[in-house]
Amino acid sequence: MGITAFSGTLTGAMGGTGKVVSAGDAAEEQRQLFLTSLSNAEIAVGYIGELASMEIVRRLGRKLTAGETENMNSCVEDLKDIAKKFEQLVENxxxxxxxxxxxxxxxxxxDEFRDIPHDIDDNEFAEAEANEPWVQNVLIHLHTVLEGFKTRMSAESFDHLVSYLTNTVANTLERAVLKSRFTRLGxxxxxRELRALVNFLTSVTSSTIRDRFAKLHQxxxxxxxxxxxxxxxxxxxSSSGVTWRLTPSxxxxxLGRRNDFKTDEIRRLKL
Structure with missing residues (x-):
């Protein structure tokens, strides 16, 4: 199957519109077809890499003529180009x-983070500490969603998927936090919520993802x-070598998200 035809198969597995269908049995069938096509593309990259490694030349057991060497080098370059296209197909x-x-x-x-009060007092803090409804709900959903892919993808592709998901989580949470109000207890x-999220995502991948949360940690x-x-x-x-991701503004x-911090004091800071 040519690279164009294979790409068409992968696109078709996403419902023909570039989107994974998400309703009922048809959606599950489309998803399985998509994941199978993705796996086949990964396997193809490996096989092409073996062919392009010149191992086949060594197995011939003889020295190639100048013409044969030129033809072989041309074929190897073509194979490398095809491998790159398959790699890009997998990434996409x-x-x-x-x-x-x-x-x-x-x-x-x-986004539901914004609906959870963080301008809280002692009693509300104790209740939140006992229940943690928002973060526990998020962790349960993340676990459920990822489990549906983990057993059907290669370890490398699953790590890439978690990497994209981590970016979504970090960027969305950052915006939600900056729209919320806080007390010291909040x-x-x-x-606690941030640590729980980072620990969970770190536990499901072999890739390093903590750096994606650097701005949120700050x-x-x-x-x-x-x-x-x-x-x-x-x-x-005074940062002691730490690279701050936050600008002075x-x-x-x-600081302005804290209810107990005065605006004038924040404005006078020489950052």
């Missing part, structure tokens, strides 16, 4: 799988300060 397939089958389910769950609650640090001036002990020239924005 995993990206589309995230966009069509994961992203639309996960984003609304993360900051502590967010710290937002978390700012939200958990005792007073606005304390940020000067961490930010800028973003630091002020995060």
């Amino acid at each position: 397939g995993i990206k589309e799988l995230n966009n069509s089958a994961l992203k639309h389910e996960v984003k609304p769950l993360i 900051g502590l609650q967010f710290d 937002i978390n640090t700012v939200l958990n300060l005792e007073h606005p001036q304390e940020v000067l002990e961490y930010y800028g020239s 973003e630091v002020r924005e995060v």
